[in-house]
Amino acid sequence: MTAHAGTLLIRGGRVIDPAQGIDRVDDLLVRDGRVAGIGRHDGTVDETIDATGLLVAPGLIDMHVHLREPGREEDETIESGTRAALAGGFTSVACIPNTEPPIDTQAAVEFIHQKAARADTCNVFVVGCVSRGREGKELAEIGQLVEAGAVAFSDDGAPVYDAELMRRAYEYCRMFDAPILAHEEVLELSRGGVMNEGLVSLLLGLKGMPAAAEEVMIGRDIALAEVTGGRLHVMHVSTAAGVALIRAAKARGARVTAEACPHHFTLTDESLRGFDSNYKMSPPLRTAADVDGILAGIADGTIDCIATDHAPHAPEKKMLELDRAPFGILGLETAVGLSVTRLVATGRIGWPRLVEALSTLPARILGVDRGTLVPGAVADITLIDPERQWRVDVSSFRSKSVNSPFDGWTLTGRAVATIVAGRVKYRLGAG
Amino acid sequence: MMTSPFEPEPVPSAWRHRHLLDLERLTAEEIRLLLDTAALFKEATDRCRRKLSVLQGSTVVNLFFENSTRTRTSFALAARRLGADVVDFSASTSSLSKGESFIDTARNLEAMGIDAVVVRHTTPGTPHLLAQHLDVGVINAGDGPHEHPTQGLLDIFSIRERLGDLAGATIGLVGDIAHSRTARSNLWGLLKLGAKVILCGPPTLVSDRWRELGVEVSHDLDAIVPRCDVLNLLRIQFERQSMRPFPSVREYAHLYAMTRDRLRRAKPGLLILAPGPINRGVEMTAEVADCRQSLILDQVTNGLAVRMGVLWLTCGPREPGAATVTGRPGIAARIQP
Numbered sequence: 128m129t130a131h132a133g134t135l136l137i138r139g140g141r142v143i144d145p146a147q148g149i150d151r152v153d154d155l156l157v158r159d160g161r162v163a164g165i166g167r168h169d170g171t172v173d174e175t176i177d178a179t180g181l182l183v184a185p186g187l188i189d190m191h192v193h194l195r196e197p198g199r200e201e202d203e204t205i206e207s208g209t210r211a212a213l214a215g216g217f218t219s220v221a222c223i224p225n226t227e228p229p230i231d232t233q234a235a236v237e238f239i240h241q242k243a244a245r246a247d248t249c250n251v252f253v254v255g256c257v258s259r260g261r262e263g264k265e266l267a268e269i270g271q272l273v274e275a276g277a278v279a280f281s282d283d284g285a286p287v288y289d290a291e292l293m294r295r296a297y298e299y300c301r302m303f304d305a306p307i308l309a310h311e312e313v314l315e316l317s318r319g320g321v322m323n324e325g326l327v328s329l330l331l332g333l334k335g336m337p338a339a340a341e342e343v344m345i346g347r348d349i350a351l352a353e354v355t356g357g358r359l360h361v362m363h364v365s366t367a368a369g370v371a372l373i374r375a376a377k378a379r380g381a382r383v384t385a386e387a388c389p390h391h392f393t394l395t396d397e398s399l400r401g402f403d404s405n406y407k408m409s410p411p412l413r414t415a416a417d418v419d420g421i422l423a424g425i426a427d428g429t430i431d432c433i434a435t436d437h438a439p440h441a442p443e444k445k446m447l448e449l450d451r452a453p454f455g456i457l458g459l460e461t462a463v464g465l466s467v468t469r470l471v472a473t474g475r476i477g478w479p480r481l482v483e484a485l486s487t488l489p490a491r492i493l494g495v496d497r498g499t500l501v502p503g504a505v506a507d508i509t510l511i512d513p514e515r516q517w518r519v520d521v522s523s524f525r526s527k528s529v530n531s532p533f534d535g536w537t538l539t540g541r542a543v544a545t546i547v548a549g550r551v552k553y554r555l556g557a558g
Numbered sequence: 559m560m561t562s563p564f565e566p567e568p569v570p571s572a573w574r575h576r577h578l579l580d581l582e583r584l585t586a587e588e589i590r591l592l593l594d595t596a597a598l599f600k601e602a603t604d605r606c607r608r609k610l611s612v613l614q615g616s617t618v619v620n621l622f623f624e625n626s627t628r629t630r631t632s633f634a635l636a637a638r639r640l641g642a643d644v645v646d647f648s649a650s651t652s653s654l655s656k657g658e659s660f661i662d663t664a665r666n667l668e669a670m671g672i673d674a675v676v677v678r679h680t681t682p683g684t685p686h687l688l689a690q691h692l693d694v695g696v697i698n699a700g701d702g703p704h705e706h707p708t709q710g711l712l713d714i715f716s717i718r719e720r721l722g723d724l725a726g727a728t729i730g731l732v733g734d735i736a737h738s739r740t741a742r743s744n745l746w747g748l749l750k751l752g753a754k755v756i757l758c759g760p761p762t763l764v765s766d767r768w769r770e771l772g773v774e775v776s777h778d779l780d781a782i783v784p785r786c787d788v789l790n791l792l793r794i795q796f797e798r799q800s801m802r803p804f805p806s807v808r809e810y811a812h813l814y815a816m817t818r819d820r821l822r823r824a825k826p827g828l829l830i831l832a833p834g835p836i837n838r839g840v841e842m843t844a845e846v847a848d849c850r851q852s853l854i855l856d857q858v859t860n861g862l863a864v865r866m867g868v869l870w871l872t873c874g875p876r877e878p879g880a881a882t883v884t885g886r887p888g889i890a891a892r893i894q895p
Contacts, residue, residue: 319800326767330582332682332703332742402683447659448681 133173134158135549140178140510144185145483146499155183157506160549164502176551178510181543184482185500186218186507188489189459191283191308191362191386191434194220194251196242197235198227203439203527205239208459209248210525211437213553215459216542218507219250219497220437221489223308224261225284231256231267236275249547250507252495257282257296257307263289266296273303278493281308283362286344288314293348297357306358306384306492309348311369312410316340321449323396323411331399333449336411338366345369349376352383360492361385363436365410367420374429384492385424386434389465390456390532392421398532404445404452405532408438426475431488433481435462439528457531460524463511465533467540471513478513510544512555517541569874577689577696578868580705581746589747593715595867596860603639606862612870614641616673621664622699623649623679628834628858629699629709633676636865642873645672660684661691668692674873677701695872703737703798709833710743712864714751716853717788719860720829725752730782732758732814733792733841736765737799740833741792745773756782759814762803779814783824790831791816791841807840816842821849829853 135157142165143150149165156163156172189212195203203211205222212220222239224230230239236253243251255277256267261284269280280300286309287293296307317336322328324335345361349372352359364370364385376383390408395415398406406412424430435458445452466485470476476484486509490498497507519536521529545553572591581589600606618637620630634644647667649660664675674695677685682704689696700706714724721727729748735741735757748755749771756774757764768775776782783789794810796802804810816830830842830852838844847854 326770329765329767330742332701332705332737332739402686443659446661448679448684448687450681 132159134163135506135546136168136172136175137178137183137508137510138175140181140183141478142183142500143479143482144500145479145487146185147501149500150479155500155508157508157546157549160506162500162502162504162506165500176510176544180512180514182478182511182513183500184509184511185486185498185504186545186547187216187463187485187509187542188219188221188493188497189217189435189437189462190221190432190489190493191388192220192222192437192459193225193439193455194222195226195439197238201441201527202444205242205251206246206248207525207527208437208439209243209246209251211459212249213545213547214525214542215461216463216509216511216545217249217459218509218545218547219252219495220459221252221254221279221493223254223281223283224256225282229256229261230254230277231259231261231272233271233275236272236277240276248552249545250497252278252493254279254281254308256280257287258292261285263287263292266292266299269296269299269303269305273305277305278495279306279308279360281310281362283308283310286310286312286314290347290351294351294355297351297355297359301355301357304358304494306360308360308362309344310362311341311344311348313340313343316343319450320411321407322399323413325396325414327396327399331402333399336409338368338413338417341366341410342368342372345372349373349381349383353379353381356382358382359384363388363391363410363434364421364424364430365391365413365417367417370420370424370429374424374427377429384431384488385429386432387421387425387430388434388436389458389462389469392418392425393465393469394532402449403532404447404449405456405530407449407452407454408436408456409454422470422475425470425484426480431484431492433462433466433484434489435459439526440530441528442530445528445530455530457524457526457528460526461519461531461533461538463542464517464519464538464540467513468538472539506546506549508546509542510546511540512543513540515539515541515543568876569871573871576872577685578707578872579685579689579696579698581707581710581743581750582705584750586750589711589714589750592711592864592867592871593718595871596711596715596863599866599870600860600863603863603866605859606639606866609639609641611641612874613637616642616873617645617671618642618674618676618869618873619645619647619667619672621647621667621675621677623660623677623684624700626678626699629678632858632861633699633865636862637869639862640866640869642673642869661688664688664692668694674869697868697872700739703739703742705743706739707743708861708864708868709740710747711868712857712861713740713744713790713831713833714747715860715864716831716856717829719856720853721787724748726754727787728754728756728785729788729790730756730758730786731790731792732779732816734763734794735759735768735792736763736803737795738792744790749773756786758782760804760810780820780823783820786828787825788829788831789816790833791836792833793835793837794840811840815840816846818843818845821846827851831857833857
C-alpha cells in the first residue's frame with residue numbers, strides 16, 4: 128500500500144483510541160500516510176476533513192472475512208469484497224483460506240497480496256490453512272506461510288477434527304506466536320442440520336444443530352490450548368454456554384480470545400420460521416438466551432472482538448430449498464450499524480469498548496501494526512457518524528452477493544469515511 | 559360416472575387463503591370451515607364416488623419431488639372429481655436432473671397456465687418458498703417432516719365423524735414424532751379444536767421440548783392407552799433417520815406397538831388411526847389394523863373429501879370483496895343433483 132504524501136487534518140472529531148486511553152474531541156493530523164499527532168492544529172495542510180459530530184477511530188479491522196477468491200469469483204472477489212469492507216468502515220480484513228484452492232502455500236499467499244495490491248482498496252491480511260489442503264490430515268507449511276506474510280491459521284468452514292493434529296498445530300504455532308482461529312463444531316452432532324436445534328427446529332421439522340456441537344469442541348480446544356500453551360481464538364461464538372466456557376478459561380489464564388458476529392447478537396432461530404435461506408448460517412442463529420449471553424460476553428470482555436464471518440453466496444446458489452442452500456450471510460456493510468444499534472444505542476457498551484472490539488483487539492490478536500492512532504502509526508482511520516439513521520439496501524452493496532436478511536432494516540451508526548494509509552478510500556455519498 | 563351440472567359459485571369469504579401451506583397458521587374457524595366443506599363434498603358425491611364440475615376448466619399440477627402413491631392418487635382423483643384437469647410431474651422425469659432449480663421448474667409450469675400446484679418435497683418450507691414465487695395456489699402435500707396439512711385434516715375429519723366435537727377428547731400420537739409431518743399437522747389442528755394431545759414414543763423420537771407447547775409427552779404407551787379416546791399410530795420413517803433411534807425394531811415393537819393386549823386395556827370405544835403406509839408388526843399388529851375400531855380405510859375415503867374441499871377453497875372462483883361470511887359454504891344447495 129503506497130502511503131499518501133502530504134498532510135490531512137481531521138478536525139474537531141471525537142478521537143477514540145483505546146490503545147492510548149484517548150477519548151476526547153480534538154484534531155488529528157496525518158502526514159505522509161502516518162499519524163502525526165492528536166491535538167489542536169492551526170498550521171496549513173493539504174486537505175481538511177471537518178469531523179464535527181463524528182467519531183475518529185483507528186481503522187476498523189474485520190478479522191473474519193471470506194473473500195472467495197481464488198475459486199469462487201461468482202460470489203465475491205478480492206476487489207469487490209474489499210470495496211464492501213471500505214463501505215462498511217473497515218480499513219483491514221483478514222481473509223479466511225477456505226478458497227479453491229485453499230491458501231496453504233506461499234504462492235497462494237502471494238496471489239492474495241498481489242490481487243489486494245492491484246485492487247488498491249483496504250489492507251488484506253492473509254490467514255493460512257492449519258492443515259495441508261484443509262484436509263485435516265497433516266500440518267500445512269506454517270513456517271513458510273508465516274514468511275509469506277500469513278498472520279494466523281485456520282481451517283474455518285470446518286473444524287480441525289483430529290485432536291492430535293490440533294494439538295500439534297498449537298505447539299507449532301507457538302514458534303511464531305500466531306493464533307489458531309477455530310471453527311468449533313462436532314460434525315456428528317450437527318450433520319445434516321440447517322438451523323439451531325430447539326423448539327423452532329422441532330416445529331418446522333428441520334434438522335437441528337445442537338448448541339452442544341459447538342460447546343463440546345470449544346471445550347476440547349480450550350483444553351488443548353492450555354496443555355500446549357498455544358493461542359486459541361474462538362471464531363463466531365454463538366451460544367451462551369460457549370461464552371461461559373471461554374470466560375472460565377480466561378479466568379484460569381489460558382491464552383484464549385474470541386469473536387462474535389453481529390447476526391449472532393441480533394437474530395434468533397425464530398427468524399427461520401419463514402424458511403428464508405438468508406437466515407441459514409453456521410454456526411446457526413440460536414435462542415434469545417444465547418443472544419443475551421453473547422451481548423453480556425461482549426460487554427464484560429469475554430468476547431474480545433466483533434467479526435462478521437462475511438460469507439457471500441451468489442443468489443442462484445442461495446435461493447434454494449433450505450437444505451440445499453449454503454451456509455452464510457454478508458457482514459461487512461452492516462457490521463457497524465448492527466453493532467452500534469445493538470450494543471451502543473442500547474447502552475450495553477460505550478464507544479471506546481466498541482472501537483476496541485472492532486479495531487484495537489483484532490489488531491492485537493492478529494499481531495498486525497494497526498488498530499491505534501499513536502503517532503507514527505499507519506494512518507488507517509474510520510470516521511463514524513454515531514447518530515446517523517440509515518436504511519439497509521442490499522441493492523446498493525459493494526459486495527457481489529446479496530445474501531443479507533437485514534435488507535430494509537433501519538440501523539443507527541454508520542461509517543462515513545474510510546481512510547487507508549492517509550488516503551480517503553471511501554466517503555459516504557461520494558459513490 | 560355422472561357429472562352433475564354446476565354453476566361456479568364464489569368460495570365463502572371466510573376463507574381468505576390462496577394457499578394451504580400448513581395448519582399452524584390457520585385459525586380454529588378456518589380449520590372448521592375446511593372440515594365442513596369436506597363434509598359437504600363427501601355427502602354431495604356419495605362418499606366421493608360421483609363427479610362434479612365445480613373446477614371445470616381448471617388445471618391442477620401434482621408437483622412431487624418425493625415418492626408418493628396414495629397422496630398423489632388421492633389429490634389427482636379429488637381434482638378430477640371436481641372436474642379439473644390433472645398433470646402429474648415428478649422430479650425424476652423433469653429437467654431437475656439437468657440442474658434446473660425447482661423454482662424455475664414451477665415457474666415454467668405456471669407459465670403454461672395452471673391454477674394450482676400440489677407440491678410434495680423432502681425439504682421443510684419448500685411449499686412456502688414456492689408460494690412466494692408463484693401467483694397460483696400452492697397446496698402442501700407434505701414438506702419433509704414439517705407438515706402434511708391434508709393428512710392432518712383427514713385424520714381430524716375421521717375422528718370428528720365418530721366423536722362429534724373434539725373439545726376435551728384425548729388423542730395420543732404414537733411413534734416417530736420427530737420425523738412425522740402428519741404428527742405436526744395433527745398436533746396443530748387438534749390443539750386449535752380444543753383436544754388434549756399426548757405425544758408418545760422413545761425420547762429419541764419424542765422430544766421433551768414439545769411440552770413447551772403445553773402438550774403432554776409420555777414415553778410409556780401402557781400408561782397412556784387407558785386414557786385415550788383416539789390413538790394415531792405413526793409410521794417409523796426409517797428413510798429419514800440418520801441413525802436408528804432405537805436398538806432394534808423388535809425392541810421398539812415391544813415397547814410401542816399397539817397389540818391386542820394393549821387394546822384390551824383401552825377404553826371400549828378407542829379409535830385407531832394410522833396415516834399409512836403401515837409397517838404391520840411395528841406400529842401395530844395385524845389384528846389391531848383390521849379391528850372394528852380401526853379407521854384406516856375411512857381415512858382414505860375422507861382424504862378424497864378433504865382434498866376436494868381444499869382444492870375448491872384454494873382455487874375455486876372468488877368474488878372480489880365478497881362480504882357475506884357464512885359459517886358454511888354457499889355451495890351446499892348448488893351441488894344437489
